[in-house]
Amino acid sequence: MDDRDNERVRIGIVGCAEIARKLCRVIALTPNAVLQAVGSRSLDKAKFFAAENGLSSTGVRLYGSYKEIVEDPSVDAVYLPLPTSLHVQWAVAAARHKKHVLLEKPVALDTTQLDQILEACSSNGVQFMDGTMWLHHPRTLSMRKLISNPQLFGYLDYVYSSSTFCAPPEFLESNIRVKPDLDSLGALGDLGWYSIGSILWAVGYELPVSVMALPQVTCNSAGVILACSASLFWDRSPGCQEPTEPASATRRTVATFHCSFMAHMSMDLTIIGSNGSIHVKDLAIPFEENSASYEFTPLAKFVDLHIGWSAKPERTGILSEIPQEALMVQEFASLVRDIKRKGLPPESKWPEISRKTQLVLDAVKKSIDLGYSPVYL
């Protein structure tokens, strides 16, 4: 038996959603993971998925139920791309069977549900990670270095994020992501997750003091959100030492996001500091798979007569040898292996990030339900 094979984390995919194809492909590109099993609601669906994704002649086990795959002792970890309303049931079941959990976003319908999942993972000593892929792209690390540099970036003033795509009319009424019994958070869950997550990332995961949804949310006939916007407020600039001049006593950070199933594709993240600003246009899914870029404008001033800028945006290109979702699986598998082989405790960073994102998402939903009132966290 090959020692390297022995070390690979054996992953089971629970549910054959469209996005499962994406993960299925990259598990093969990930050196420390291997696809062990695929489970669907019926064996026919699992077989169809296997055939469609070139798994037929591999040794991948196929199951006609979610129960069988989460109980399979040869499976180390599960990837759950199920509708959000099924997450608690199957993530908890997997954790109880000592499976590490890679859970698609949005992770839960609310923080109460997420806490059930996190408690099950914690008490069973298994790793939890949500499926936010862009956090694992090397571009994200490169931008983090920039905004952590007080000289280059300064304190954080404003964040703008958009997460939109233009879904066809039939999607808006009948897709899983807009069905009240399957994904009742609609665009706020599916797309707002990225925006909220990117804003929290920008502020170093300091929770806002308050959150306010902006009026005029758009819903479909079942009342599921198709488009909404919200703002997040901090009463000081997070993570940065305050300068000493008088006006700075009240330096504050504001963030605004817009998410919509009814607008042209956009994945903007704009972060304005006191000394520089960052612009990204393809945060959640880069334009191209193996490279991505961002623009940083450092210390720009007006030139004399205010007829131009002293500095222009500088583009930084970042190559990614394997796709961001493979890097996510690699990181997840690496943590799982450390738990299995070294007896290390699960990494708490990932569930903490998910929980903060969910807390803010809940607050936005509550603000909408309260008629766009501010909600304090």
Next chain:
Amino acid sequence: MDDRDNERVRIGIVGCAEIARKLCRVIALTPNAVLQAVGSRSLDKAKFFAAENGLSSTGVRLYGSYKEIVEDPSVDAVYLPLPTSLHVQWAVAAARHKKHVLLEKPVALDTTQLDQILEACSSNGVQFMDGTMWLHHPRTLSMRKLISNPQLFGYLDYVYSSSTFCAPPEFLESNIRVKPDLDSLGALGDLGWYSIGSILWAVGYELPVSVMALPQVTCNSAGVILACSASLFWDRSPGCQEPTEPASATRRTVATFHCSFMAHMSMDLTIIGSNGSIHVKDLAIPFEENSASYEFTPLAKFVDLHIGWSAKPERTGILSEIPQEALMVQEFASLVRDIKRKGLPPESKWPEISRKTQLVLDAVKKSIDLGYSPVYL
């Protein structure tokens, strides 16, 4: 006497503010205008300005008071770069002396004041235009063509605008633009003017249904705004025919802007339609004087497996033979000449744009004063 000289509109600059240097320079680049006079609070100041700007050996008349220059019968039109609190007095005085008025932004402290100015201009048959330069850049026209195209752009979903620069500490307490007796609107007037104007431009100047300032405005010790944000709401997508699918019955447009004297320089305008999106990073003052660009992303979809985009932003570069402020003076002078020579009435478009911008600015200010309540227009 040269016929061409005879046709040139003779402009008087009233007040020697920093920005007057910029206009002084470009009047010389404008084929249909000529600098006729400069007036300041003292003759010494006017002389100093003339020396500093290479006017000493020209025939430009110098005045030691605003009164003398607005009464000079050889002056056809005035450019007023005075502190906002002085606009009513001197714009009205100029109009009563039949001078056409090019008025720096923000045009007034509120719409009541602006209406006094516009009434004086209207009843004296003189042209009014505010000093928003970017509206005259050929880039603006090029973007207008794009967003007016239903196939390329579709209906308007969201607009984001930022107008920020990082002023030194002494500016935040003592500059004209943050003095309660001179420019009491602070950053909302100086920078919010650009953001509000660009949002209104994007929606084709349809006024929003409501406006709401976002919490946590930052003020200096005199209570003048140093940083604020606001959102504007339309209960349908302006200027576009509504599609017929059910969800579209509630398609709405939202815009958000942020303005600040305490953040790195940014002049973002992002316009997201249903079919395409536009990104500009240097709207109010292009990075370079003689060229500017914008990015348009047309009809982007996910590629298979959602591992990239089917279309990337396309950059369009626009050359400007003369600077945007010269194009503004040229347009203003052209209207003035038509009034003088052909007896045409003043062009109503420009005062209408200024008035709508001021109306929204007033609503944002009112929302702040009411504790961030929505204000209906």
